[in-house]
Amino acid sequence: MTKIAIWCRHTNDNIIGIGPNIPWHVSSDFKRFKRITNGHHLVAGQTTYESFPNRTLPNRKLHVLTFDKTYQVSDTENHFVHTDYHDFDTFENDLFIVGGASIYKLFMTNINTMPDVIIDSEYLPNLSSEFSGTPVDITPCINAMHAYYERIGTPQKLDNIVTTVWVKKDIQTPDILEHIFNAIHQQ
Numbered sequence: 001m002t003k004i005a006i007w008c009r010h011t012n013d014n015i016i017g018i019g020p021n022i023p024w025h026v027s028s029d030f031k032r033f034k035r036i037t038n039g040h041h042l043v044a045g046q047t048t049y050e051s052f053p054n055r056t057l058p059n060r061k062l063h064v065l066t067f068d069k070t071y072q073v074s075d076t077e078n079h080f081v082h083t084d085y086h087d088f089d090t091f092e093n094d095l096f097i098v099g100g101a102s103i104y105k106l107f108m109t110n111i112n113t114m115p116d117v118i119i120d121s122e123y124l125p126n127l128s129s130e131f132s133g134t135p136v137d138i139t140p141c142i143n144a145m146h147a148y149y150e151r152i153g154t155p156q157k158l159d160n161i162v163t164t165v166w167v168k169k170d171i172q173t174p175d176i177l178e179h180i181f182n183a184i185h186q187q
């Protein structure tokens with residue numbers, strides 16, 4: 001299996017959320033996320049899972065990380081509860097790590113659980129003042145990305161978002177990269 005982290009962060013300060021919200025609405029970014037993750041297994045923290053419309057993402061298997069062993073998912077056929085992120089150490093499928101901040105940090109700051117690939121999207125404009133709440137950033141993940149990963153391919157710019165793919169320095173090129181690049185460059 002290949003582990004892939006996918007995020008969209010505000011450039012320079014690495015903010016991915018204000019309170020519970022992602023502080024931008026860029027439909028091409030949501031569409032790209034859907035194309036890349038369609039049909040795959042995704043792992044999300046409980047807060048991010050609760051933020052999905054109706055607590056679901058169609059045509060994807062959702063793995064929810066929570067400390068609450070009694071947590072109830074919205075779809076017991078396609079969603080699964082995990083209380084230990086080491087469940088994914090030997091996971092048989094490709095796995096997309098889709099946030100939020102605590103989950104990115106969990107995987108990215110442990111050398112043994114770091115994803116093989118990162119799809120790093122940067123939102124370039126200033127943040128809108130319509131969002132209020134505590135900013136949530138992933139700076140430790142970005143520091144680890146610069147230390148342990150190398151960029152591959154050409155960054156793609158669309159609607160003020162630049163997307164770059166990074167691969168861990170010590171791994172063989174995973175098969176899923178072709179799918180990722182096709183999904184990024186399709187519009």
Ligand SMILES: NC(=O)c1ccc[n+]([C@@H]2O[C@H](COP(=O)([O-])OP(=O)(O)OC[C@H]3O[C@@H](n4cnc5c(N)ncnc54)[C@H](OP(=O)(O)O)[C@@H]3O)[C@@H](O)[C@H]2O)c1
Pocket residue numbers: 006007008009015016017018019020021022044045046047048049051065066067068082083084085098099100101102103104106136
């Ligand atoms: N821009 C992006 O790409 C993007 C993507 C996703 C999310 N976001 C943003 O990220 C923010 C949410 O991030 P967050 O850090 O607050 O929440 P989160 O990571 O989505 O979820 C946090 C929850 O995950 C569970 N958890 C954390 N560590 C765990 C562990 N080691 N084992 C088991 N369960 C664990 C806990 O659930 P329990 O409390 O149930 O125990 C914890 O409360 C929001 O602003 C959201 O909009 C942005």
